[in-house]
Amino acid sequence: MSRNFHNLHVHAPTERQRERVVRAVLAYAKKTGYERVARTRGADRVIRLGGRAPWLTIEDDGHEAGALADAVSTATKLPVLEAYCEASAIVWLGLLAEGKRAGGWGSGARRGPAKRLVAPLLAKGTPAELTKAFADGLIQIFPETALEVAAQRFGLPVAQMFGDRALRGTTLALRRKQPVWTPQYREGAPAFAIGWGSNRGWGCRHLVFVGQTCEHRVQIGSVGGPGRGLSIRLTGSAVEQGFVEVVSCSHEALKLVPAGPHTWVDARAAIPAGLVEAPDMFAMGRREASKAREIERRSEGWLAVVYRTLKEGECELVAEVTSGASRSTGELELMVMWQPWRPSATREHVDTHTLFLMHRREHVSAHVTLRGSLAEAWAWARPHVEAWSAAHEDEFLRVLRDDEVVLHERTEGSRPPFDRVAALFPGPTTPFQVKGGSYLFGTFGYAPWQMDPRDRLVVELVLAGADPECEHAEDLRRLEAICDEAIRAGVSTSALVEMHRYRPDDKTRWEHITVRDDGPLKLAAWHETHVRGVDRRLWMSADHAARLDRAALPDSFTVTELGGGIRLQMSDDRPRRELEPLVAALGSLVPSTPEVERWVAERAAPPASTA
Known part of the structure; x- marks a missing residue:
């Protein structure tokens, strides 16, 4: 399992310095549009500060560790280590000193920090030894080994740097200060956005195999005005030229009934109006984002299409969605391939796509x-x-x-x-x-x-x-x-x-x-x-x-x-x-x-x- 963390470690040996760091974090939060609240439950953002002296660790669930590091370093002039690990693949450690970025180690680091800045922070070894140990750690199977050896040399508990230890100290629960989002709905005739998911197993085409029964989930979203009544018809060369046979079509919220060849209808379906502008969830508070997400969800739904593949070839499967005089289409590019050889020794759970890879050259x-x-x-x-x-x-x-x-x-x-x-x-x-x-x-x-x-x-x-x-x-x-x-x-x-x-x-x-x-x-x-x-x-x-x-x-x-x-x-x-x-x-x-x-x-x- 890969690791992901991005946190800060401030060299603050005294209690007075640690209090200065807390005040700097609060000032940063206020400047960026947050106010402190009493409880973490329902808070839009939580910043935790704690850890064993001389290091004070900062964990920010708002994913703004870089900006927070600049703010803390500028306000306190204390040394700050910025540790980054993404998917156990991208790893680096930065140093901020005297209110400025002073270089770092690892991915993308142009230069190492000056020895005079690093030496006073080390609990073990020299700056040169740290640089070599970090480089050796980066080439291991798990590159976060570099951060592990760095933590040990700085006298910082490894679990604290890796975010594996709950911080005991100060918890800042924050709420975003901003106007309430009000949804604006579209008017006019209904219209739909139709999205076929695809495995793109054959170039841009969705790869399936002859003789299979496939189920495809198709997303249908309202992007027009409100309406009543809905008709869904599956067509395209996939159906018309006999590459596939459509077995069924159902919707999670509609009562679709057959109404002709490859056509299903719900005459009483209520079509919600689409939103004029999609809400920016990341700019909202958590509670408000939850409400906006629910409003957005009402204008979307999933269609389950089941079809059997009959013969090989490239084709298109098209969904036509009609409401009143309005018609919208969305197509899936299909590649129906021959069934690959399945050796008699093959394990039961190995799927056809895995077997087909053995035929690619x-x-x-x-x-x-x-x-x-x-x-x-x-x-x-x-x-x-x-x-x-x-x-x-x-x-x-x-x-x-x-x-x-x-x-x-x-x-x-x-x-x-x-x-x-x-x-x-x-x-x-x-x-x-x-x-x-x-x-x-x-x-x-x-x-x-x-x-x-x-x-x-x-x-x-x-x-x-x-x-x-x-x-x-x-x-x-x-x-x-x-x-x-x-x-x-x-x-x-x-x-x-x-x-x-x-x-x-x-x-x-x-x-x-x-x-x-x-x-x-x-x-x-x-x-x-x-x-x-x-x-x-x-x-x-x-x-x-x-x-x-x-x-x-x-x-x-x-x-x-x-x-x-x-x-x-x-x-x-x-x-x-x-x-x-x-x-x-x-x-x-x-x-x-x-x-x-x-x-x-x-x-x-x-x-x-x-x-």
């Missing part, structure tokens, strides 16, 4: 499962990683060890320092990954829960390229050659080349859709007896190939001998559903939830008695 990738230790695997993989990163102008290098970033480099115009990787290798049970924009080497990102210390994490090489029909047409050929070499040299237990919409991670797409508990996938022992999945290109080591019933292989696959191992390949021109016979031929070699459960149960069972 925007990226091609190889997953090569390697034998031995990290050092042994890296000795073989490093030349391929270097060549691949150079071919794709990938200048990034990030090394993670046990969920900690231990090396982070971006080298413009030169190769990443791969020679520094080997010195960072941990033991066989510690997660370790070497990552760039186009490659991944190492273990899975996390070790299995309660991992048996006798087990060893599997090592893999993942290389990602572009669609063979795009700018890197040679990527597929290079990946095939790398997998061939890995099997022929005996350094790999199995390999898989797949095409997909997104770039890969440490799991294959097959493993994503077929395996619920991925703990076993992270272990070397699992990969000694299982392949990475099923696709048009699959490599098997000699041990795996010995378990394959070649007589059961479908005719659509060619078998290429690679030393003791083999490559199984099906033409890209053949439909993916023809992979299903290969799933059956591979049997227990294929990752699936039942196979994982069987494998785990066998390992947990006590050894059979020899008596």
